[in-house]
Amino acid sequence: MRYMPLLFIVLGCAVFAQDNFKIYYKDTPSGFKVLADNNEYAPVSAELNMKLTNLKSSNGNNKVYVIPAMTKEFELTNLTVVDRKKPLKFGFNTSYNFGDHNLSNYDKDYKYFLPFGKGETFWLTQGYNGNISHADEYALDFKMPIGTKIYAAREGVVTDIEESYSKRCTSPECAKQNNYITIYHDDGTFAEYTHIKKNGAEVNIGDRVEKGQFIGYSGDVGWATGPHLHFIVYQQKIKSMQTLKTRFLVDDGKRFIELQEKEQYTRNY
Ligand SMILES: [Zn+2]
Structure with a gap:
């Protein structure tokens, strides 16, 4: 049985070529996994805000992920169907940009x-x-x-x-x-x-x-x-x-x- 998401929205605010970075999902036996491909030479930070009905995220929600440079199929989160007898909805929007959003330290003495x-x-x-x-x-x-x-x-x-x-x-x-x-x-x-x-x-x-x-x-x-x-x-x-x-x-x-x-x-x- 396949679970088809009813809602799938991607809103980017990237300043670079959109085809160099993408967030997408794949079916898994228990639901979906949300993945990112980063074909940029720097890390990309992405904020992922999901709307989930009858799905549970293994990695929380409304989080910022840092996807390393030149990385494919970077796993953001796993979505597990809670009750297989009930309908489910899955939608998200995301903002992303170059760089490590969470960078807290850098070389001040360079x-x-x-x-x-x-x-x-x-x-x-x-x-x-x-x-x-x-x-x-x-x-x-x-x-x-x-x-x-x-x-x-x-x-x-x-x-x-x-x-x-x-x-x-x-x-x-x-x-x-x-x-x-x-x-x-x-x-x-x-x-x-x-x-x-x-x-x-x-x-x-x-x-x-x-x-x-x-x-x-x-x-x-x-x-x-x-x-x-x-x-x-x-x-x-x-x-x-x-x-x-x-x-x-x-x-x-x-x-x-x-x-x-x-x-x-x-x-x-
Ligand atoms: Zn100047």
Whole structure:
């Protein structure tokens, strides 16, 4: 005998390609199991809210699950039919996004490299909570000419790239047309290197990059007032992101500091 769910709703709010992540169910002898496939190079967090009639969930309800990167048939919960003589209903909605929603700890002492080449010096034109465009954001703007080589500040896996845009404008709306490279770090945080030039990424999604590796060219694309690299490190939750303070090696690599707005920094290491 097969049990057909009467209701099956999926409401995603994902920012990435939907076919890279899915939640689905399979029949089991005692009911159903709810599974997830994650074909992204970072974990995906999914909140699962089920409506169950005559079904019991082995793993509770209204929970957030973290599905590891590149994982198929990750089991979220088992649904067991309570009374086989009665009708049953099974429906759910889900929200999901990149990252570990439950991340509570990360490496606060990580020694970031300045994201440009050895021997180069650039001004930090806007720092944390800067009043041009960094309200409530721990973001850094390095002023640099279009086409400056960008180097990974930290090792990780490239999880997302946008490099198709070519225009810049000065209203926040234009942030939708930002080009960027996103790298997932081993401690569960992400870095975004923003405003790269059109087709300026020199890495691919899924690449493992090393600290100090050349990853692409800076630009002047999206929400910007001139050529620069916007750099953030953040923790991604299902419905929000939280930018994090970081510290960098500067000069010959012996000084390890939080960068300050309107100072210039040299990478000689
Ligand atoms: Zn910025």
